[in-house]
Amino acid sequence: MNARMFMEAMEEIGTAYVEEAICYKRKRRGSLSGSRLWRTAAAACLAVLLLFGAVIAVSPQVRAAVLGWVKDLSMGYGRYYFAGEEVPQPERLTYRITAVPDGYVELERSETDFAAMAIYCEKETGRYLNFQCTFGEGGTVNVSGDCVVTPVTVRGLPGTSIVPRIRSTITAWYGPKRICSS
Amino acid sequence: MEDEEIIDLFFRRSEQAIGELEAKYGGLCHSLSYNILGNWEDAQECVNDAYLGTWNAIPPEHPDPLAAFVCRIVRNLSLKRYNFNTAVKRNTTFDIAISEVENCIPAADDTESRWNAKELAREIESFLDTQSRENRVIFMRRYWFADTYAQIGELVGISEKNVSVRLVRLRKQLRAFLSEKGVLV
Numbered sequence: 001m002n003a004r005m006f007m008e009a010m011e012e013i014g015t016a017y018v019e020e021a022i023c024y025k026r027k028r029r030g031s032l033s034g035s036r037l038w039r040t041a042a043a044a045c046l047a048v049l050l051l052f053g054a055v056i057a058v059s060p061q062v063r064a065a066v067l068g069w070v071k072d073l074s075m076g077y078g079r080y081y082f083a084g085e086e087v088p089q090p091e092r093l094t095y096r097i098t099a100v101p102d103g104y105v106e107l108e109r110s111e112t113d114f115a116a117m118a119i120y121c122e123k124e125t126g127r128y129l130n131f132q133c134t135f136g137e138g139g140t141v142n143v144s145g146d147c148v149v150t151p152v153t154v155r156g157l158p159g160t161s162i163v164p165r166i167r168s169t170i171t172a173w174y175g176p177k178r179i180c181s182s
Numbered sequence: 183m184e185d186e187e188i189i190d191l192f193f194r195r196s197e198q199a200i201g202e203l204e205a206k207y208g209g210l211c212h213s214l215s216y217n218i219l220g221n222w223e224d225a226q227e228c229v230n231d232a233y234l235g236t237w238n239a240i241p242p243e244h245p246d247p248l249a250a251f252v253c254r255i256v257r258n259l260s261l262k263r264y265n266f267n268t269a270v271k272r273n274t275t276f277d278i279a280i281s282e283v284e285n286c287i288p289a290a291d292d293t294e295s296r297w298n299a300k301e302l303a304r305e306i307e308s309f310l311d312t313q314s315r316e317n318r319v320i321f322m323r324r325y326w327f328a329d330t331y332a333q334i335g336e337l338v339g340i341s342e343k344n345v346s347v348r349l350v351r352l353r354k355q356l357r358a359f360l361s362e363k364g365v366l367v
Contacts, residue, residue, distance in 0.1 A: 002283070003280040006280075006283045006302070006325070007261070009299045009300075010306070010325055011261070011299065012300045013307060013322075015250045015254070017310060018322065018326060019247045021318070021319050021327065022249045022253065023247075024315075024338075
């Protein structure tokens with residue numbers, strides 16, 4: 001009769017408890033509360049980041065596009081950083097001047113492991129042609145002013161040409177591991 | 183219609199009061215009675231008797247809240263009918279609810295001299311006061327209204343399994359509570 005006693009006791013339970021059970025309305029679980037909204041937004045951001053990371057890891061094209069050139073402008077100079085895919089290349093890439101305009105003669109030439117330089121002069125007009133090539137490894141090139149950046153191929157190797165928009169005698173290009181300017 | 187207006191109809195001895203009572207609380211009363219009896223015909227009879235009982239009680243009674251007042255009458259009448267029917271079969275939701283609390287209350291021989299239903303009710307109320315509102319509702323819907331787990335789950339917004347787990351915990355806590363109070367020896 002234990003249960004019977006319990007049920008008899010339940011008959012004597014106060015009206016307030018009965019009323020509470022009758023009038024109970026469950027909390028709305030459909031609406032987003034403030035903290036829940038933030039949690040949902042954070043979860044969505046995390047999902048997007050993970051998806052983005054997965055795409056970068058899987059697709060070389062996307063990876064190259066994302067890890068390509070980054071331009072940093074400061075103090076009137078444009079600094080270009082490159083951290084893309086490394087392209088295999090010969091141990092030593094040699095640039096040679098194969099032709100100069102008529103009338104120009106070589107005035108000076110020097111070449112080290114890190115840079116090469118050649119100056120040509122036309123005696124009649126006094127004009128100079130100054131060729132310089134720096135073998136940089138840092139992935140950085142400094143060019144003043146706004147530049148046009150276009151992909152180029154130098155002796156079959158991919159590179160990037162950086163030409164200032166303002167008329168200038170300096171042209172720089174960036175190969176997989178070297179920076180050259182003339 | 184507001185409860186106060188229905189009560190006013192009872193006081194004016196208007197038969198519309200029964201219709202309004204049925205419209206507002208008919209579903210609740212039928213559900214309560216059916217959960218105890220497991221038979222729609224018996225439940226219908228008990229609810230009709232409850233309406234008659236309400237008609238006779240108001241006036242002079244002026245219940246507040248009205249729903250709990252009517253439900254209490256329905257429950258009492260349904261339990262009387264249940265006791266009458268019990269000898270025949272035991273397979274209603276109420277039977278199952280009763281069987282769940284078998285171990286919560288000591289045998290009558292041990293406690294009848296010291297505890298009566300009213301005293302036990304006060305202890306159960308004290309226990310309910312220690313619980314969250316949601317747990318109180320779950321407990322009352324199960325052991326007062328004899329609702330099924332599915333009905334409680336729908337009302338509270340949780341799964342049937344969750345209702346079951348919560349009721350198991352509540353019964354354990356009730357047993358420990360009553361033990362502390364000396365109801366269980």
